[in-house]
Amino acid sequence: MRMQSMSAERKFLERLSVADRHWLENLWQQAQQVPPSQWVQWLLCGDGRSIHLGWMAPSRADWLRAYLRPLPSYFSGQLLWPAAKAMQAERSQWLKEVLSIAYEQNLISGWRHELYAWWSQPTIPPEPEHPPALLAERAGFRHLGLLSHAVHVHGFLPDGDLWCGRRSLGKATDPGLLDNLAAGGMSAGETPIQAVVRELQEEAGLKVACSRLTYRGSVRTCRVEQQGWHDERLLVYSFTLKEDEYPKNLDGEVQDFECLTPTEWVARLRLGLFTADAAAALVCGLGLTPPSIR
Template sequence: MAIAIYYNASMDLTAVAFSLEELMARRARLVRRAQQLPPVGARPVTVAGRVAGWVSPAVLDAIAQHPGVHVEPEAAHLMPVPAQRLGMDAVLREIAVIMRDAGQIRSWRNELLDVIAEGRVLAHIERGAVRPLGLLTHAVHLSAWAPDGRMWVARRSLDKSTDPGLWDTLSGGLVSAGEDPASALLRESHEEAGLAPVELAAHSPLRTVLRMHRRLPDGYQVETVHLSDCVLDAATAPASLDGEVMEFRCVDMGVLRDMITHGAFTLEAELCILDSLQHRLSAGQTAVLFSG
């Protein structure tokens, strides 16, 4: 196969990028990994009458007797209990505590996320309870570039409960309760990389990369992944403020290619990076070969 490598004057001449065809083929393989059926035996969950998630048999056994939980052969229903003055938030709060005490929550975060079903926010719940109930989350990621065409990447702390030590986009995280994705992007970029909003003033609008469905040790991940790109000033040096990142690197395309080839990134991060590369290629900003 003939290999054509093109350079853009705005990029470091040592940067090697990827062909659009190769990127699309690799992305297709990763998407298959990101689309899995719910765990065996899981039942659909409704919240306040709307289809919202999937619950495993073990989690259902733990919460089945709690007020506000009604179990039927085909589904589990979570609902307010007016007679006991338990609104939807109160029911979900108590269910989360029961799940934690039963060992069904791996990490209690003291952070609330929106409970979203059929396009509506119905209530809020402890972040650690989301995946055991298979509830939808929204994640934001930032692909950050240097002016010379290199990409900033961040290595996750070894203390992270998911994918410790793997590499990630420069910043990323979940949208919190009552927060919009654009605000979440600015917050996460500040907490994880020390970036001020003014440094991201020219970031691209968030776009949807995909919705993931994965079986994970802590439950079922149903997550819409959103991505924005930006070019950081050459003098910018990211610095973690929340301790969730152990190392930052600004890598050329040759190093990035090797990292992707050797599985150095989380699945979400690699999908975001491939999407970002694909957008740059489509815009005529880079070119190249990916051989992994």
């Protein structure tokens, strides 16, 4: 009987020390933080339903109540937005208007002119053929605390070494930090695999057939950022590079690339040289996260 070859991920794990592997197994706990106790939860309400939208600081909730249509109201410490009965286009337009005001008031930076989708009942991974509840400017998702989706791609060599990219110093988020080979947000209307193929082409200059990509699972990351509440579902994929394949950035978002051994990868991670999401994505891709946070 022919023996099945060991995957690159398994080789990566096998080359780690016991101490490094145990440290990675506990790293997932940093992925999901809780919002500050004084922060306000806001909900999409109406038609007898209350659906969690996000978390925000009290001052931002007060600001939103002053500018968002239809007028939100406070109840039991929560901010209720009575827009559940509205159509997707209406909700999206109201958020476009309020986020435009926030941008004009310099409350939001890095306007991308790119829409993200938000689902009231998201599947994992999301299925764009299921209509989202609303669309909103990408730069406004953290401002509003909304759940976004991103893809993270690990590019392994057959022996388990891992290609990583260093984010451009001009990036609005985590400039100069190490990241996965390719990673990026999933735009409205995109499927996860379309986002993966696009990011690999733009960030790493690699045209990779879908048949070479393996979905490794997902992990949700939550934390306070300067822009607001970061809440993102990371969809993790991996593939093995061929001998003649080398990454080359095409969109200016990656400063350079490094091919790291497992030991080198963990050493840089311990020094805080990787983004938090890159770390969470690799731990997930290696199968080290518990099912409760996937």
